């Protein structure tokens with residue numbers, strides 16, 4: 001084994017958590033190294049956010065083109081081919097991965113290709129290389145859960161689905177959470193007969209009930225089977241999935257199965273021997289500054305097993321690097337983490353649902369918004385929930401561009417703005433932002449456009 005290379009900061013995993021930490025550490029003058037076992041960019045860039053959104057963007061265009069006549073155009077034919085979507089996705093991903101590699105190299109970060117394993121609290125092996133570091137950030141992400149019941153040949157998870165070059169004629173998606181619903185959106189537009197099987201009473205169960213209702217009615221072609229527990233999976237010429245529901249057993253048949261039942265943390269080798277503390281769900285336990293129970297060892301992103309979003313991973317990376325640089329005041333604030341779902345209409349929410357006396361809500365429908373009408377969109381709404389004192393606590397948006405609008409609402413919820421403060425700026429017209437304005441005005445009984 002070679003003599004160890006020493007770093008101020010060594011990062012394991014080059015996904016959004018890891019590469020953010022490495023780049024920030026280098027920007028702040030630390031000597032930084034990073035190990036990546038697969039591709040820079042992590043799940044987000046290679047098998048997650050970016051591939052999914054690249055497909056969804058093309059589908060959005062096809063939806064608009066299919067409605068050409070409603071926009072006053074001559075009819076246009078646009079057909080979707082997964083082969084073409086795959087090619088476009090590969091181009092986008094390759095460019096982004098190269099971009100991250102370039103940023104790391106320009107920042108002077110040493111990149112070690114390979115899987116790192118701990119040999120001590122401050123030492124790691126990556127293949128033949130041996131590194132030591134004063135601080136280590138674990139950003140090894142997560143993998144799709146695959147319960148033993150689903151150990152059937154050919155069954156896909158999100159790790160495999162972006163390799164498909166043609167769509168199955170029929171697809172059974174197990175899990176109606178964020179990833180399951182985005183996949184249902186993609187494959188239903190690719191022409192597959194899609195069935196979504198969900199164990200909870202409704203899909204997108206972490207969102208408000210009205211959100212689930214709106215989406216189910218927007219996807220009339222998708223077959224939703226809720227409150228359904230999968231009891232067996234078999235593969236013959238097709239797959240058959242037997243589910244137990246309150247109305248009895250049903251067997252569902254499909255050409256493929258896509259498993260979207262959640263993700264689990266990927267904990268690097270050697271850590272359990274060092275006595276790393278884990279959460280009950282198997283993620284690495286951290287405090288508010290992302291420190292683990294091992295001195296000088298931090299964890300950020302999906303590997304902590306909570307809030308599995310790329311934007312959370314990069315925010316946690318900023319907090320960990322600040323702590324390494326001696327800032328003890330900066331802690332992670334999870335009170336206003338936006339959740340985003342890129343369906344049609346899009347869904348986004350921020351803040352916590354709270355029950356109780358005196359809370360005020362305001363809502364406004366997409367169908368009454370001028371800008372939405374010019375876009376030929378009418379499904380969805382925004383809801384603003386305020387505390388009895390009138391402070392903004394939660395915002396839910398189901399609308400075109402909801403995933404963009406939510407950043408604005410996040411600022412209001414995170415800063416605990418009053419609804420009057422949120423309404424203080426002048427909102428441009430005609431915009432989708434007016435959906436938020438009208439919903440906030442409705443809290444005060446002042447939405448003059450509300451039907």
Ligand SMILES: Cc1cc2nc3c(=O)[nH]c(=O)nc-3n(C[C@H](O)[C@H](O)[C@H](O)COP(=O)(O)OP(=O)(O)OC[C@H]3O[C@@H](n4cnc5c(N)ncnc54)[C@H](O)[C@@H]3O)c2cc1C
Nearest residue numbers: 013015016017037042043044048115116141301302309310
């Ligand atoms: C289909 C899908 C769609 C998604 N859409 C969105 C979205 O729209 N918005 C959003 O915010 N989030 C989305 N996510 C979630 C998002 O991808 C993750 O939250 C994010 O990638 C987590 O970042 P991370 O840095 O913690 O880990 P990852 O991105 O998982 O990166 C971890 C990296 O560590 C590497 N690694 C693991 N072990 C080792 C080791 N021992 N040594 C060296 N390297 C190692 C892995 O190869 C990987 O590259 C989506 C996920 C999926 C699957």
